[in-house]
Amino acid sequence: MPPASVPSPFLFIFMGAASLLLQIAVLRLLLATFSGNELTIGITLSFWLLYVGIGSALGKRFSRADAFCYSFIVSALFAVPTALAIKLCRSSSWLTPGEATSLAATIIATAVILAPICLILGVQFPLAVSYAGSRNPAGRVYGLESLGACCGGILFTFALASRIDSLELCIVVSLCNVIAATYLGKRKALLSLGFVPLILFFAFRAQVPSVPMRGGxxxxxxxxxxxxxxxxxxxxxxxxxxxxxxxYSHPDPQTEERGIHVPMTMHPSPDSLLVIGGSPGCLREILKYTVSCVDFIELDPKLAALSEKLIDAAEGPQFLKDPRVRIVIQDGRRFVKSAAKDAYDMVIVNLPQPTTASINRFYTRDFFREAKSVLRKDGIISIKLLSSSGYMGRSMQIANGSVFNALASVFPNVAVTSQEYGFLFASDAPMVTDAHVLEARFLTRSIPVTYFPSSLFRDAFSSFGVHYVRDRLRLTVPVNTDARPSAYLYNLVLWTEVHGGMWLGHLMRARAWVIVGGIVLFFSLMAFVLFRKKEKTVPFTIFTTGFASLSLSLIAILVFQSLHGYIYEMIGLLAALFMAGVWVGASAARTFHKPFTPLILLDTGLFFLAVASSLLLREPLMPFFVALFAGILCGAQFSAASFTVGSSVAGLLYALDLSGSFIGALITSIAIVPLYGVQAAALIVALIKLASAILLLAFRTFPHNSFYNGVWRR
Amino acid sequence: MSRRDFLKTVGAGILALLLSAAVDAGGKPEQHLTEAMFWRRVE
Amino acid sequence: MEKIVQCELCPNGCILGPGQRSRCRTRTNSDGKLYSLVYGRPCAVHVDPIEKKPFFHFLPGTTAFSIATAGCVLACKFCQNWQISQSKPEDTDTYDLPPAKVISNALAYRCASIAYTYTEPTVFYEYMYDTALAARKERVKNTMHSCGYINERPLRTLSKYLDAANIDLKAFTEDFYSNVCGGRLKPVLDSLVILKEEGIWLEITNLVIPTLNDDAKKIREMCRWIVDKLGRDVPLHFSRFFPHYRLTNLPPTPIETLESARKTALDAGVRFAYIGNIRHEAENTYCPNCKKVLIERTGYVVKGNHVVNGKCRYCNTAIPGVWN
Structure with missing residues (x-):
């Protein structure tokens, strides 16, 4: 029974924030357990959305008046055990210690662990709707929950991240949930339930190890x-x-010496250097040269602090006090963007392989252009790609080749080393690649080394080895760019080849006919399910809106990155803008008298927004504009749609919105953008929304009120 | 969408998949076979 | 009659129905006959220093014409060549290089030997056998780097033309072989004994992987077995592990671990124990009698060689190996 008065909006805002914070905590724990790239994020999100969707479809079966209150309690009871279960997973025995988790194990573990907590969070939405009980309650709850998620995201990004760990976050959210339930149920006795998560937390916190390898x-x-x-x-x-x-390991002088002395020898007189990422030992090696300045960029302050601690312990504090060294804690792209022109003789990129979109930013043509502007005339950029021995497979060929192409499109001279070394060097000026000259250059500098044989140049620059690599890389067509990150895609292909089979690779190599056949099959099935009755077009609209919202957010993020060259802190702001837009849209649309016509207008609006975003890719404010308006239009659509079909099916609509978002996130990030680019992704969104608007227009003549009441009330 | 339309589109999809399979089969590289040295027939 | 065949090349002993593919991916049953799919089709062809294989007592300072095809009889989780070893021949880009062309290339590049290496040469046995036979006629030596996972009869047949073998003894427990490599230890030990009996120059490589096979007790057991069954003269290389393929979450081997493994080997009576994959003074060959540096190496380069006619220049002690 809905209460007589309209309940406080803060309850729903809190619900949105709590749900998002739990999602962040669980996602971070899962990423730390399984390899953290976009594919595993996609898997986690897919199960998350799936279960929340199922939960919200189930939620309307609970008719007890106090069900909403108890949903907070149940969520509080499950949060900490879920987090503990993920941590336990890592030390279980189904893995060879040190082996990266297989894709199958990742999927199964994620599916099992996420089920309880997500179902509860899903059930909460329809319960909240029936509790809210005003005019168009679904629209109201949706808007307020989004506002809550926005606040939760901001809170986490700017206040909680790096201050408390995921398990602590779970216990805090659990306790807040208990308090919310106590307020809702108006029974103080409920507070005592807070002891359950507290006891679990303190009992198992120290017991559950977080060990990536045994024996240490x-x-x-x-x-x-x-x-x-x-x-x-x-x-x-x-x-x-x-x-x-x-x-990385520290100390690992062999790796550090090789990682620094090969690039340093490429330059006739390296004096001023920019090093992006890497282990602290690299600094020690660089300072063996007579350099005047070394800027060391590290994104994560805690990692930088750890590096400093490791150097301190190994070399003594003089390295950090060395006036030539400047440790900058900032996003590398952002730093390069703002650095002085012609400032460096060398840019050494010391980052992992581009298996994630955020690391791929340092391997794109756009980054190389920025790096070129901070390099002096004969400056050299050095990067390291995956090495192989004997033979370079086809996926690695494309993954490395698209980076090679990106370098070659910016610099007239690109030098490669033989397979086992994996270095790529690029410069405006011609570089010496004769092994004997390099060896002599290294020896005349008389750098004291322990594990670096000067003869290594003969192996790294052997003409047989260099020709093999160059010939293999040259054959590749794609160029890795911000707007079309193909290296990242093929690194993912390579990653799946290692961890679970060839399916992604086969998908990439699939012929057009297979894709056409698959799409025809998929849409005919979808259409059959959705349009067996014509009136199901509103749910279809919500599904495509979910798709559009996530695709457009992603496009906004990618465009921001390619325009401004960095993204890290901005993801939070863009997401918050989107969520705030949803709240604005949902609140504004709640008062529509005839919501069906606005639905068509909003669909058309999304169509124009998608078209506009594909045309305005070069406008500096475009990402903010897209994120905000995508939020407003999507929020308004959900609100108008839920008013149209009635609040009894709000749960189902919510589920469709989520599944659309999931498909949008997954397809756009791992297939459409890497394969066809940002512009194509925006146009696909435009096409889908156009189709949905036409369908709505075709069916608008139905007398919607009586009609929908008849159909949707079971 | 009627049942007939549905079956038609499904049929079109399957046809496209078959066609692609046929194209793939035609484009497969030939295998280079050389008789092996150590093996036996299993009776 | 069913047209089922069994491959008798390696201990996997795949039983294949028509059209089926062997576990090593390179053999298929076509109409009741077993065929190799990789004869004359290598995908890796390089000219490497012999030290890279590694062979330290076999023609030091020369180069080896090195070939490999796709496929492998094992599936080690730390494989550094997984892009060929774990793929099918048709998924790799290959060269057309029949045995005669291998020999002519080896001669053109002035290689003293041909090395069958990178993956597991057992999978291209027929190709290796024919090439070895032809190379013997041209006085080019034949070497292989193998995991030793091969049956007795094919190994003895090949031994007629083989000059040297480096066998990976990946660990000294059946557990490691079954959990990490998908194979067994016993056949590898058998192969080592057979190669010694056949008089092939033998060196052994042991990749020391942190936490998986770095147990000092097991290393001592392994060294004692080597001394006992193969003699003190078999050089033993302890290689540094780097994260590869599926074992990407283990760190590189600490140098102390390698040094203590080498000490264990020397204490157990192995006369030539080396540390590989890292520059170290234990890359050099020392005379077991006068302890002087006989062959000085940095990386894959030989800087000095004081073995004269198979003997120590300083004290005339005979140094086992193939020196010319």
Whole structure:
């Protein structure tokens, strides 16, 4: 029974914020357990949306008046166990220690662990709708919940991230949930239930290890802005893991010496350097040269602090006090964008392979152009790609080749090394690649090294090896750019080849006919399910709006990055703008008298927005504009649609919105954008929304009120 | 959408998939076979 | 009668119905006959220093014409060549290089030997056998780097033309072989003994992987077995592990681990123990008698060689190996 008075909006805002914070906590834990790239994020999000969708479709079966109150309690009871289960997963025995998790194991574990908590969060939405009980309650709850999610996102990004870890976040949210339930149920006794998560938290917090490998002692484990940092020591060697993935060992002089002395020897007189990322030992190697300035860029303050601690322990504090060294904690793209022109002799990119979209930003043509502007006339940029030995497979060929092409499209001279080394160098001036000259150059500088044989140049620049790599890379067609990140796509293909089979690779190589056949089959099935009765066109609209909203947000993010060259802090702001837009749209549309016509107008609006975003790719304010208006239009659509079909099916609409969003996120990020680019992605959104607007227009003559009441009330 | 239309589109989709399979089969590289040295027939 | 065949090349012993493919991906049953799919079709062709294989007591300072085809009889989770070893021949880009062309190329590049390497040469046995036979006639030597996962009869047949073998002894436990490599230890040990019996120059490589096979007790056991069954003269290379393929979440081997493994081997009676994949003084060959540096190496380059006619220049101790 809805209460007589309209309940406080804060309850729904809190619900949105709590749900988002739990989502962030669980997502971060899962990423730290399984390899954290967009594919695993996609898998997690897909199950998340699927279960929340099922939950919200189920939710209307609960008719008890106090069900909404209890939903907070149940969510509080499940949050901490879910987090603990994910942590336990890592130390279970179905993995060879040190082996990256297979795709199948990732999918199964995610599917099982997420089920309870997500179903509860899903059930909450229809319960909240029936509790809200005003005119168009679904629209109201949707808008307020989005506002809550927006607040939760801002709160996390600017206040909570890197201050508390995911498990702590779960316990805080659980306790807030208990308080909310107590307020709702007006029974103080409920407060005592808060002890259950508290006891679980304190009992198991220390018990559940977070070990990426066995046989070493975990000396540090903390969460930072970008994820979980773990240090496992093994004798005198400290092994640093980021999100459960091995990043580097310290000290590992062999790797550090090779990583620095090969690039340094390429330049006749390196004096001023920019180093992006990497292990702290690189600094020690660079300072063996007579350089005047070294700028070391690290995105994550906690990782930078760890690097400093490791150097301190190994080399003594003089390295950090060296006036030539400047450690800058900032996004590398942003730094390069704002750095002085012609400032550096070398830019050394020391980052992992571009298996995630955010790391791929340092391997694109756009980045190379920016790097070129900070390099002096004979300056050299050095990057390191995946190495192989004996033979370079086809996926690696394209992954590395698209980066090679990106370099070659910016710099007239690109030098490669033989397979085992994986270095690429590029410069405006011709570079020396004769092994003997390089060896002599290295020897005349008399750099003290322990593990770096000067004869290495003969192997790295052997003409047989260099020709093989160059010939193999040259054959590739794609060019890795911000708007069309093909290297990232093929690194994902390579990643799936290692972890679970060839399916993604086969998909990429599929012929046009297969794709056409698949699309025809898919849409005929969808159409059959959705349009067996003509009136189901409104749910279809919501489905496509979900798709459009996520695709447009992604497009906004990618365009921002290619325009401004950095993204890290801005994802939070863009997402918040979108969510705020949803709230504005949903509140404004709640008072429509005849919501069916606005639905068509809003669809048309989304169509124009998508077309506009494909045309305005070069406008500096475009991403903000797209994120905000996509939010407003989507929010208004949901509100108008839920008013049209009545609040009894709000749960179903919500589920469709979520599944549309999921498909939009997944397809756009891992297929459409990497394969066809941002512009094509925007046009696809435009086409889909156009279709939905035409369908709505075709069916607008139905007397909607009586009609929908008849259809949707079971 | 009527049942007939539905079946028609499904049929079109399957036809396209078959066609692509046929194209793929035609384009497959030939195998280079050389008789192996150590093997036996299993009775 | 069913047209089923069994491959008798390696201990996997695949039983194949018509059209089926062997576990190593390179053999197929076509109409009741077993065929190799990779004869004369290598996908990796390089000219490498012999030290890279690694062979330290076999024609130091020379180059080896190195070939490999797709496929492997094992599936090690740390494979650094997984892009060929774990793919089908038709998924790789190959060269057309029949045995005669291998020999003429080896001669053109002035290689002293041909190395069957990178993946597992057992999978291209017929190609290797014919090439080895032809190379012997041209006085080019034949070497292979193998995991030793091969049956006795084919191995003895090949031994007639083989000059040297480097066998990966990946660990000394059946557990490791079954969990990490998808194979067994026993056949590898058998192959080592057979190669020694056949008089092939033998070196052994052991990749030391942190937490998986770096147990000092097992390393000692392995070294004792080597001394006992193969003798003290078999060089033993302890290689540094780097994260590869599926074992990307283990760190590189700490240098102390490699050094202590080498010490264990020397204590157990192995006369030539080396550390590989890293520049180290244990890359050099020392005279077991006078302890002087006999062959000085940095990376794959030989800087000095003081083995004269198979003997230590300083104290005339015979140094086992193939020196000319």
């Amino acid at each position: 002692a975990t000396v540090l484990s903390q969460e930072s802005k970008i994820g979980e940092i773990t240090v496992v020591s093994q004798g005198t060697q400290s092994n640093v893991y980021i999100n459960g993935q091995f990043a």
